[in-house]
Amino acid sequence: MTRAHGFAHRLAPWLLPAILLGAWFFAAKSGWISPQVFPAPWEIGDAAIRLGDSGELLEHLRISTARAGLGFVIGGGIGFLLGLLNGLSPLAERLLDGSVQMIRNIPHLALIPLVVLWFGIGEEAKVFLVTLGVFFPLYINTFHGVRTVDRHLLEMGRMYGLGDFDLFREVIFPGALPSILVGVRYAFGLMWLTLIVAETIASTSGIGYLAMSAREFMQTDVVLLAILLYSLLGKLADSLARWLERRLLNWHPAYR
Amino acid sequence: MPSKIIDFKPRQEPHFPRPGLHLEIRGISQSYGALKVLQELDLDIQAGEFVAIVGRSGCGKSTLLRLIAGLEPADAGEVRHDGASRRKLDGQIRFMFQDSRLLPWRKVIANVGVGLKGNWREPARLALAQVGLEDREKEWPSVLSGGQKQRVALARALVSQPKLLLLDEPLGALDALTRIEMQNLIESLWLEQGFTALLVTHDVSEAVALADRIILLEQGAVGLDLKVPLPRSRERGTAEFAELERAVLGRVLERNPPGDSLAAKRRADTVANS
Ligand SMILES: Nc1ncnc2c1ncn2[C@@H]1O[C@H](COP(=O)(O)OP(=O)(O)OP(=O)(O)O)[C@@H](O)[C@H]1O
Ligand SMILES: [Mg+2]
Numbered sequence: 012m013t014r015a016h017g018f019a020h021r022l023a024p025w026l027l028p029a030i031l032l033g034a035w036f037f038a039a040k041s042g043w044i045s046p047q048v049f050p051a052p053w054e055i056g057d058a059a060i061r062l063g064d065s066g067e068l069l070e071h072l073r074i075s076t077a078r079a080g081l082g083f084v085i086g087g088g089i090g091f092l093l094g095l096l097n098g099l100s101p102l103a104e105r106l107l108d109g110s111v112q113m114i115r116n117i118p119h120l121a122l123i124p125l126v127v128l129w130f131g132i133g134e135e136a137k138v139f140l141v142t143l144g145v146f147f148p149l150y151i152n153t154f155h156g157v158r159t160v161d162r163h164l165l166e167m168g169r170m171y172g173l174g175d176f177d178l179f180r181e182v183i184f185p186g187a188l189p190s191i192l193v194g195v196r197y198a199f200g201l202m203w204l205t206l207i208v209a210e211t212i213a214s215t216s217g218i219g220y221l222a223m224s225a226r227e228f229m230q231t232d233v234v235l236l237a238i239l240l241y242s243l244l245g246k247l248a249d250s251l252a253r254w255l256e257r258r259l260l261n262w263h264p265a266y267r
Numbered sequence: 268m269p270s271k272i273i274d275f276k277p278r279q280e281p282h283f284p285r286p287g288l289h290l291e292i293r294g295i296s297q298s299y300g301a302l303k304v305l306q307e308l309d310l311d312i313q314a315g316e317f318v319a320i321v322g323r324s325g326c327g328k329s330t331l332l333r334l335i336a337g338l339e340p341a342d343a344g345e346v347r348h349d350g351a352s353r354r355k356l357d358g359q360i361r362f363m364f365q366d367s368r369l370l371p372w373r374k375v376i377a378n379v380g381v382g383l384k385g386n387w388r389e390p391a392r393l394a395l396a397q398v399g400l401e402d403r404e405k406e407w408p409s410v411l412s413g414g415q416k417q418r419v420a421l422a423r424a425l426v427s428q429p430k431l432l433l434l435d436e437p438l439g440a441l442d443a444l445t446r447i448e449m450q451n452l453i454e455s456l457w458l459e460q461g462f463t464a465l466l467v468t469h470d471v472s473e474a475v476a477l478a479d480r481i482i483l484l485e486q487g488a489v490g491l492d493l494k495v496p497l498p499r500s501r502e503r504g505t506a507e508f509a510e511l512e513r514a515v516l517g518r519v520l521e522r523n524p525p526g527d528s529l530a531a532k533r534r535a536d537t538v539a540n541s
Contacts, residue, residue, distance in 0.1 A: 167368040170336065171382035171423070172358055181381065185372040262372040264409050 050232040055239065058232040068221075072240070075210065075217040078134065079202050079244075082141025087198055090146040091191070094153025098187070099179075111150060119143040120208055132213040137206060144205035145198035152194025156187030189263065192256050199248035207241055218244075287315040287463030288348050288359060288430035290335065295344030296487075297330055304330050306487035307344070314349075314430075317457060317464045319478035321471060321519055326484045328467040332433045335465070336360050348431070361424040363437040367416035369408040369423075376404035379423045387426075394426035395419070398452060414445035418452070425456060432457075434466040438473065450476055454500065471516045475508060476501050481515055491518055 032052065038044050039051030046054065062068035093111070097104040119140060130136035160183050168182045210219020218237050225233035260266040290312040297305040304327040312318050320328050334341045337360075345352055348359070369378045379394050380387035395401050398418040408416060417437060424432060434453075438446045454477055457464050468474050474481045475495060483491035493515065497507060 163364070163366065163368050164370060166338070167362075167364075168381070170338070170362050173382055177382075181370065181373070185370070188372075262407050262409070 047229075047231060050235060054232045055236050058230070058236050062221075062233070062236070071216060071218050071221045075206060075219070076244070078137045078210075078217065079141060079206050082138045082206070083145050083198065083202050085138070086142035086145040087149045087195070089142075090149030090151075090194070090198075091153050094150045094191075094194075095157060098154045098157025099183070108154075115147050115151075120205065123209065123212055127213050132215065136213055137209045137217075140209045141202055141205050144201040148197035148201060149191070149194040152190045152197070153187060156190025156194075157183060159190070160186035189256075189260055192252065192259065195255065196249070196252040199252055200245070203241060203245050203248065286430075287461055289314040289350065290431065290463060290465075291345075291347040291350075292335070293345045293347065295331075295334060295341050295346065297327070297334060297342050303487055305334070305341075308488050310482065310489060312463060312465065315461045315463055317454075317466070317477055317479045318482060319466045319468055319474035319480070320482045320484055321468060321474055321515065322484035322490075323519070324469075327487060328484055329435055331484065332362070332435050332465065332467060335431075336362055336433055358427055359430040361427065361429040361432050363417075363420055363424050363432065363434045365436045365439045367408070367413075367420040369416055369419055371408055373408075374404065375400065375406050375408060375411070375419055378408060378419055379404075379426055381423060383427065390426050391422075394422040397425070397456060398422045414441050414449065417441065417449060421449075421453065421456070425460065425462075428460065429462055431463045431465070434464065434468075436467055436469060439469060446470075446473070451500070453477065458499070471519065472503065472508075472512050475512045475515065476503065483515070483519060491515075 036052055039046070059068065093107065097108050122143065123140065126136045126139055130139060164182050164186065165178070168178045173181055207219050210217040211223050214220040218240055222234050222237035225237070257266055292308060292310040294307045294309060295305055296303070296307055308331070320331065322328055333339055335346055337346070370381065373381070376388065376391050376395065380391035383390065392401065392404065395404055398421055400415060400418055400422070403411065403415065408419065411419065420437070438449050441449060450473060466474070466477060475497070478495055481491070481493045481495060482489055485491070495511060497511070501508060
């Protein structure tokens with residue numbers, strides 16, 4: 012009984028997607044929706060196989076993932092380090108935080124025209140935009156995490172003879188980690204969002220470009236395929252973030 | 268073990284393996300803004316002595332401990348450890364708080380070993396065994412009960428064999444039964460290891476049960492310095508125990524700070540009416 016229960020528990024999140032897919036299937040089969048507007052599920056499957064066979068799909072996927080990953084590493088890395096610096100040093104905060112907050116209030120996608128002027132539609136443009144997009148969530152959450160580390164634990168650490176580095180390793184970093192991981196999750200979301208927009212507007216490769224060029228040839232199935240791929244990639248990134256939380260915060264009762 | 272009270276002699280030079288720290292506090296004053304918390308306080312605590320500090324809330328007990336530990340500098344006066352003026356924190360002094368302050372992201376054993384260098388696992392294990400938690404070393408602190416957390420904190424405080432243990436209401440958040448268990452544990456470890464102990468407590472019966480001396484902090488100075496002439500281990504039920512407890516409690520409640528007489532009268536009325 013408990014086994015059956017556990018099985019149902021696992022399956023529960025898939026129930027709604029399955030129902031929707033079924034409804035779509037039947038709606039397409041019975042001809043309620045026009046394939047021009049909304050292609051049937053199997054047509055999208057066909058498109059995936061067609062593009063997959065030619066290697067085109069995998070190439071676009073690879074390019075998009077590489078851009079996202081590179082932008083995430085650069086922007087996330089800078090945001091993390093700057094968040095640490097400003098969180099740990101009141102002097103650095105006074106010097107830098109105001110400027111960072113000012114830049115933060117500019118929606119980074121508003122910079123697309125400027126970025127295209129600077130970099131054209133080369134790789135730099137996309138990576139730059141993703142970098143900018145993921146920088147702020149990591150900066151703010153790292154900063155906040157470091158600042159809100161339990162004062163009592165810090166005092167305890169000092170009293171028990173921890174030096175600066177040990178205090179960071181034993182108390183500050185683990186104490187800030189839950190907040191940092193919230194930042195990672197937000198950054199993952201912004202990473203894909205930024206990349207989609209950037210690839211749609213200024214690109215000659217990647218999933219966003221695939222969708223954009225398919226539109227010109229009225230290939231609705233490919234457009235939908237690209238959208239499905241984005242949601243799949245987003246879901247993957249989210250699962251990765253959850254996995255990181257479960258692994259790194261296994262001490263936390265809320266993540267066990 | 269009920270021992271006969273007439274046999275009691277004040278504790279004299281017990282055979283300590285490692286004597287505690289001799290603490291001299293000379294004319295210490297501390298204020299925060301206009302608030303004078305401690306005023307030229309003098310206090311002498313012998314090596315290996317167990318001293319309890321009682322007093323009304325806000326009278327400066329925690330402040331005194333912080334000054335002794337060197338967590339903040341005093342406005343005036345001097346704290347001498349074994350005759351030497353010392354202002355810095357060092358490994359000879361350990362602090363225990365009302366909240367256990369365990370690192371939630373470290374297993375119990377690593378919490379006990381925090382700040383230790385080199386081969387810390389063995390001593391940490393021994394310290395855990397001393398507080399009766401050797402089988403919980405691989406647990407996260409969050410699964411422990413309040414009393415168990417405090418026992419881990421005690422193990423952490425004692426693993427480095429301090430000469431002075433400062434306890435700031437360490438048992439204040441525990442239930443009555445656990446509290447008595449912890450008191451017995453602290454007493455037995457103190458008897459065994461011979462460190463100097465300074466215990467801040469709101470619980471007068473705890474002070475009578477554990478301390479060689481009870482200090483009442485009042486208006487920033489020592490208002491009462493009372494030896495507890497009861498043999499160990501002390502039985503709570505005895506008439507002598509109850510008499511001492513009553514006397515100290517009466518003394519704590521008796522005098523009120525000047526200018527506060529109205530509030531004091533109101534307080535007295537509430538007590539009378541309840
Ligand atoms: N850092 C500080 N800044 C300003 N005021 C302080 C500070 N530390 C303590 N005080 C004040 O000094 C007084 C004594 O505080 P302390 O914590 O020593 O009292 P206490 O005797 O430990 O009280 P309790 O029994 O409630 O713990 C209080 O009025 C408190 O508000
Ligand atoms: Mg206090």
